[in-house]
Amino acid sequence: MEETKPKLKLAVYWAAACGGCCVSVLDVHEKLFDIISAADLVFWPIALDTKYHDVEKMPDGYIDITLFNGAIRNTENEEMAKLLRKKSKILVAYGSCAHLGGIPGLANFTTKDEIFKRVYFESESVVNEKNLIPVPEYKAEEGTLFLPSFYNDVRALSQVTEPDYYLPGCPPQSERLLEVFKAIVSGAELPPKGSVIGAETKTQCDECIRKKTENKRIKKFYRPWEIKDDGITCFMEQGVLCMGPATRAGCGYRCIKGNAPCRGCYGPPPGVPDPGAKMMSAVASIIDEKDPEGINKILEDLADPAGTFYRFSLPVSLIRRKIL
Amino acid sequence: MEFKPRIVAFLCNWCSYTGADLAGTSRMEYKPNVRIIRVMCSGRVEPTFVLKAFANGADGVLICGCHPGDCHYQEGNYRCLRRYLLLQKYIRQIGIEPERLKLEWISASEGKQFAELVNSFTEKIKELGPSKIKDTIRTFA
Numbered sequence: 001m002e003e004t005k006p007k008l009k010l011a012v013y014w015a016a017a018c019g020g021c022c023v024s025v026l027d028v029h030e031k032l033f034d035i036i037s038a039a040d041l042v043f044w045p046i047a048l049d050t051k052y053h054d055v056e057k058m059p060d061g062y063i064d065i066t067l068f069n070g071a072i073r074n075t076e077n078e079e080m081a082k083l084l085r086k087k088s089k090i091l092v093a094y095g096s097c098a099h100l101g102g103i104p105g106l107a108n109f110t111t112k113d114e115i116f117k118r119v120y121f122e123s124e125s126v127v128n129e130k131n132l133i134p135v136p137e138y139k140a141e142e143g144t145l146f147l148p149s150f151y152n153d154v155r156a157l158s159q160v161t162e163p164d165y166y167l168p169g170c171p172p173q174s175e176r177l178l179e180v181f182k183a184i185v186s187g188a189e190l191p192p193k194g195s196v197i198g199a200e201t202k203t204q205c206d207e208c209i210r211k212k213t214e215n216k217r218i219k220k221f222y223r224p225w226e227i228k229d230d231g232i233t234c235f236m237e238q239g240v241l242c243m244g245p246a247t248r249a250g251c252g253y254r255c256i257k258g259n260a261p262c263r264g265c266y267g268p269p270p271g272v273p274d275p276g277a278k279m280m281s282a283v284a285s286i287i288d289e290k291d292p293e294g295i296n297k298i299l300e301d302l303a304d305p306a307g308t309f310y311r312f313s314l315p316v317s318l319i320r321r322k323i324l
Numbered sequence: 325m326e327f328k329p330r331i332v333a334f335l336c337n338w339c340s341y342t343g344a345d346l347a348g349t350s351r352m353e354y355k356p357n358v359r360i361i362r363v364m365c366s367g368r369v370e371p372t373f374v375l376k377a378f379a380n381g382a383d384g385v386l387i388c389g390c391h392p393g394d395c396h397y398q399e400g401n402y403r404c405l406r407r408y409l410l411l412q413k414y415i416r417q418i419g420i421e422p423e424r425l426k427l428e429w430i431s432a433s434e435g436k437q438f439a440e441l442v443n444s445f446t447e448k449i450k451e452l453g454p455s456k457i458k459d460t461i462r463t464f465a
Contacts, residue, residue, distance in 0.1 A: 152465040277371035279412060284406035295409050305410065306417040318375040320461050323419035
């Protein structure tokens with residue numbers, strides 16, 4: 001008979017997320033059988049009917065690995081982040097939202113009030129004759145009902161609790177998840193706490209397959225649909241914004257191989273506190289113009305610098321929300 | 325209490341810092357609100373430096389470099405100009421008054437201009453009032 005090794009206990013949770021990260025776990029396809037032969041999934045809201053109170057009943061440190069995806073947007077997200085921190089030996093910030101704030105983090109360009117106004121009153125598809133908005137507490141005959149409270153700011157996981165590791169990507173590439181999982185199962189020595197795992201330490205450009213020249217000079221920026229990409233030359237040299245210079249490698253260049261510029265989901269490389277600032281530096285360096293008016297004219301092509309440069313990282317950037 | 329603006333100034337080693345030095349050695353008086361950081365070239369000033377200054381409580385950020393065409397490294401000040409113009413676009417979007425960030429060219433002989441620049445910039449920041457950036461980003465709501 002085979003020797004039975006105790007199985008790992010694995011949890012996957014989504015906070016403010018689109019669900020793509022949970023699906024990326026399923027994207028390992030038939031390898032999922034390898035995962036479940038080495039680990040029991042004890043909590044995974046997208047696939048299993050485990051309740052929050054079941055997690056509360058688990059002893060502290062009961063779960064071996066939790067893959068936490070999604071940003072922190074409301075009280076429920078924060079409570080679950082803190083609960084899962086307590087119940088898990090290893091808490092992994094999984095995906096761009098947990099790592100950097102991600103796409104939901106773009107909400108930091110506005111406020112809770114503005115969002116509610118748009119969603120419940122102004123949206124073209126909304127009919128709200130009684131001007132109702134959700135309230136976090138409601139006293140019904142049967143008792144008081146609660147809804148999670150919506151925060152003004154979106155936060156990354158590291159801004160509410162201490163994750164052990166960060167696995168970047170929108171979503172993380174399934175191959176990288178498997179590598180990390182195998183390393184944990186094999187009992188190999190794990191990197192120091194706080195490390196970014198499942199990614200490289202260089203930038204995208206360092207390993208990019210497109211042709212680059214040393215001296216990039218551009219006179220105009222284009223949106224991807226405005227030019228005919230030759231499929232060979234560096235996007236930046238063709239005048240298409242590519243987040244490669246300020247983004248960590250490790251995704252396998254899926255976007256670039258698919259002839260789309262990098263959007264920066266893997267976050268900044270090590271030692272870069274603010275990916276957007278790094279990107280501004282790179283963009284300014286390649287503009288071929290010395291006259292202020294001419295430069296401003298070229299910069300006009302960038303419709304939304306803040307949203308483009310901080311697409312995945314606004315909540316962890318230096319100026320992490322709009323100043324009002 | 326009177327508002328005393330905190331201004332961070334990045335001055336290039338070859339022209340602007342020497343210009344500021346000239347203002348000092350000529351015993352010109354100017355407002356004491358600037359904290360000068362000497363860099364080798366205005367092209368060394370990364371957007372990160374500016375944003376970090378704001379995030380840590382600077383009410384204004386001043387960048388000074390050699391006049392166009394005079395850069396010790398040929399092109400550094402043009403790089404600085406392009407970064408500055410892009411940064412202006414960004415800080416406007418993120419809700420920082422664009423007047424809080426200023427770029428000026430100061431040559432080694434322009435001690436007087438430097439003193440005047442510091443005075444006028446300090447006045448401008450006084451008008452704008454204290455920056456809210458540090459408090460906003462410190463507290464989550």
